[in-house]
Amino acid sequence: MYKEQVKRLIENDKYWGEFSEEKMDELLSIADTKDFSDVKYYIEDTLHRSDFIFGTARSDFLLYVPLDKESVVLDCGSGLGIHTFNAAKKAGHVHSFDQSLKRSQFTSYRKQAQQVENISVYQSDFKNLNFTENKFDSILMNGVVEWLGEIDSHKNPRDDQLEVLQQMHSYLKPGGVLYIGIENRMSVSYLHGHDHNGLRFTSYFPRFLANIVTKMRKGKPYRTYTYTYWGYKKLMKDAGFKEEDVTFYIAVPGYNLPKYIIPFDDIQAVRTFLGMMAQKGGIKGKLIKILSTPDFGVKIIRHLFFSYLIYAKK
Amino acid sequence: MVEALQEILSKKYNLEKHKISFFKLHHSGDSPHAKILFFVFDSNKALGVIKIIRDFDYNDKLQHECDAQRKAFSSKIKNISVPKILDSGFVGKHFYTYESFVLGEVVGRKNALKYVDVVGDYQLHVEKKKKVSISQIHQTLSSIQIEDERCQDLLRELSKKQDDVFEGSNHGDLTFMNVLVKNKNIYFIDWENYGERTIWGLDFVHYFIRAHNNQEKDVLIGHFEKLKEKPMKTYEFSVLYLIDQLYDFLEKNNLAEYKKVCTEISNL
Numbered sequence: 001m002y003k004e005q006v007k008r009l010i011e012n013d014k015y016w017g018e019f020s021e022e023k024m025d026e027l028l029s030i031a032d033t034k035d036f037s038d039v040k041y042y043i044e045d046t047l048h049r050s051d052f053i054f055g056t057a058r059s060d061f062l063l064y065v066p067l068d069k070e071s072v073v074l075d076c077g078s079g080l081g082i083h084t085f086n087a088a089k090k091a092g093h094v095h096s097f098d099q100s101l102k103r104s105q106f107t108s109y110r111k112q113a114q115q116v117e118n119i120s121v122y123q124s125d126f127k128n129l130n131f132t133e134n135k136f137d138s139i140l141m142n143g144v145v146e147w148l149g150e151i152d153s154h155k156n157p158r159d160d161q162l163e164v165l166q167q168m169h170s171y172l173k174p175g176g177v178l179y180i181g182i183e184n185r186m187s188v189s190y191l192h193g194h195d196h197n198g199l200r201f202t203s204y205f206p207r208f209l210a211n212i213v214t215k216m217r218k219g220k221p222y223r224t225y226t227y228t229y230w231g232y233k234k235l236m237k238d239a240g241f242k243e244e245d246v247t248f249y250i251a252v253p254g255y256n257l258p259k260y261i262i263p264f265d266d267i268q269a270v271r272t273f274l275g276m277m278a279q280k281g282g283i284k285g286k287l288i289k290i291l292s293t294p295d296f297g298v299k300i301i302r303h304l305f306f307s308y309l310i311y312a313k314k
Numbered sequence: 315m316v317e318a319l320q321e322i323l324s325k326k327y328n329l330e331k332h333k334i335s336f337f338k339l340h341h342s343g344d345s346p347h348a349k350i351l352f353f354v355f356d357s358n359k360a361l362g363v364i365k366i367i368r369d370f371d372y373n374d375k376l377q378h379e380c381d382a383q384r385k386a387f388s389s390k391i392k393n394i395s396v397p398k399i400l401d402s403g404f405v406g407k408h409f410y411t412y413e414s415f416v417l418g419e420v421v422g423r424k425n426a427l428k429y430v431d432v433v434g435d436y437q438l439h440v441e442k443k444k445k446v447s448i449s450q451i452h453q454t455l456s457s458i459q460i461e462d463e464r465c466q467d468l469l470r471e472l473s474k475k476q477d478d479v480f481e482g483s484n485h486g487d488l489t490f491m492n493v494l495v496k497n498k499n500i501y502f503i504d505w506e507n508y509g510e511r512t513i514w515g516l517d518f519v520h521y522f523i524r525a526h527n528n529q530e531k532d533v534l535i536g537h538f539e540k541l542k543e544k545p546m547k548t549y550e551f552s553v554l555y556l557i558d559q560l561y562d563f564l565e566k567n568n569l570a571e572y573k574k575v576c577t578e579i580s581n582l
Contacts, residue, residue, distance in 0.1 A: 056345065056369070057341055057343070057344040057348065057368075058344075060341065060350070060368075063315040064315060064316055066317070258338070259338075259340060259341060260337065260339060260340070261337055261338035263337060266337075268333065268335050269335040272335070272337075273337065279417075
C-alpha cells in the first residue's frame with residue numbers, strides 16, 4: 001500500500017544512502033511483513049541509524065525556519081525522511097522528495113505506520129518536479145546543494161547548482177525561506193578530513209586543479225562544489241535572493257547536528273562562542289584565545305568552521 | 315523562533331540602545347523533550363539563557379523545572395546556589411524560561427569525588443520531614459510486576475530492613491553532570507526531576523553512587539564509612555542505596571510505573 005503512495009515523477013532509479021542497498025531491501029521487507037516496532041528495532045539494533053531516521057536534534061536548523069500550521073514545506077533530497085517528519089510536526093503540509101525510490105518508499109511507509117497525514121512523498125529529481133511558482137513557505141536543502149553538480153547538464157557544476165536554486169527561488173512564496181545546510185570550502189577540518197569526492201585537500205584547490213586530481217584518482221571530474229562564505233553569497237545573489245535577505249549561521253559541530261548555531265555576521269556572538277571554546281583549554285584553546293582577541297582574528301576564524309546554515313528569504 | 319526570541323528580549327531590554335545577541339548554545343539530547351538553550355549576551359557580557367523544550371508537547375517538563383528552580387532558589391540552600399529564573403512565559407506554543415547564566419565548570423566524572431563532602435553538607439541541611447515506613451515503600455515498589463532478577467534481589471533485601479526513613483525535598487537527579495562550580499560557588503542545575511524521589515538523603519546517595527562509578531554496594535559502604543563527616547548513618551545509607559537503585563531500575567525500564575510510584579511514595 002505505502003509503495004503505491006509514492007508519486008513517481010521519474011522512471012529511473014538510483015540508490016545511495018547511509019547503509020547498503022541490501023540492508024535497505026531488508027528494511028523494506030521487514031516493513032512489508034512485520035510491525036513498526038520491528039522496523040524500529042532493526043534500525044536501532046542492526047543499522048545503528050536510529051538518530052539519522054527518528055532523531056530530532058539533527059533537525060534543529062528548523063528552529064530558525066518560520067513554520068506554523070499554515071506553512072507548506074518542500075523537503076529536497078529528503079532521504080529517509082528525518083527532516084520531513086520533524087517539519088511535519090510544526091507545518092501544515094510537507095512535500096518530500098528523493099531520487100531514490102527505496103528511500104522514498106521508506107518515508108511513505110513511515111507516514112503510513114505513524115499515521116501522519118500532512119506529508120506527500122515523491123520520487124523525483126529536480127528537473128522533473130512540477131510544482132507551481134510561489135507554492136512554498138519554506139524549502140529545505142540539507143546536504144543537497146553540494147551534490148547538484150552531479151546533475152551534469154552544464155559544463156560548469158556551478159551552473160547546475162544555480163539552475164536548481166533559481167528553480168527553488170521561483171517555488172517560494174514572497175517572504176518564503178530557503179534553508180541550505182552545507183560545508184564551508186575553507187574549513188580547517190579538511191586538513192584531516194575528506195572532500196565529497198573521497199579525496200583530501202581538493203576542496204582547497206583551485207577548481208581546475210581539483211578537477212585534474214579527481215580525474216586522475218577517481219576517474220571522473222570534480223563536480224561537488226562547495227564555496228566560501230563569499231562564494232555562497234554570490235551564488236544566492238545569482239539565484240535571485242537579495243543580499244540583505246540572506247543570513248548565515250555557523251553550525252557546530254556541523255550542519256548535520258547543529259548543536260551550536262552562531263550568527264556569522266554577529267562578531268560579538270562569534271567572539272563569545274570562541275571564548276567558550278577557549279575555556280576548554282589545551283593548545284587548541286590557547287590558540288583560539290590568542291587569535292580571537294583582536295576583532296580581525298574573530299573575523300578570520302569564523303571563516304574556518306566546518307559548515308554553514310544559510311537562510312535566504314524571497 | 316528567531317523572531318520569537320527577539321520578542322522575549324525586547325520585553326526585557328531596550329534593543330535600540332543595547333546590542334543584544336543570542337545563539338543556540340546547546341541541547342540536552344536528541345529526544346523531542348530535550349531542552350534547547352539559547353545564550354543571551356551584550357558586549358561579551360553574559361545576560362542569561364533562554365530555555366525551551368524542542369517539542370512543545372512536552373512544555374510541562376520545563377514548567378515543572380521552572381517551578382522547582384524558583385522554589386530551590388527562594389529556599390536559600392546553605393552553600394549552594396541555583397540559577398535565578400528571570401522570566402518565564404509562552405512564546406508561540408513554546409513555554410520558555412529565561413534564567414541567569416552560570417559560566418562555570420561542570421564537576422564531571424573526573425572531579426566528582428572532590429565534591430562528595432559538599433553534597434553531603436548540603437544533604438545535612440535539608441530538613442527531614444515526616445517519617446515514612448520502609449514496609450510501605452517496599453509494598454509500593456513491589457506492587458509492580460518486575461521479573462528482573464537483580465530488581466527482585468533489591469526488593470528482597472529492602473523487605474528485611476526495619477527502620478523508617480524520612481520525607482524530604484530533593485533535586486531528584488543530583489549527579490556530577492548537574493553540579494557546576496564557578497569561583498568556588500557551587501550551583502545545582504537541571505531541576506526537572508525535582509519532587510520525584512521525595513525521600514530524604516537520596517540526593518546524596520544518588521551522587522555518591524555515581525561519583526564512585528556505580529561500584530558494588532559493599533564497596534560503596536566501605537567508601538562511605540571513610541568519610542570524615544557523614545551526612546547520615548551507615549544503616550540509612552544502605553537502605554537509601556536500595557531505594558535509589560530500585561527507582562533507577564523503574565525509571566529506565568518502565569517510566570509510566572516509575573512516575574506512578576514516585577507519586578504514591580510522596581503521598582505516603
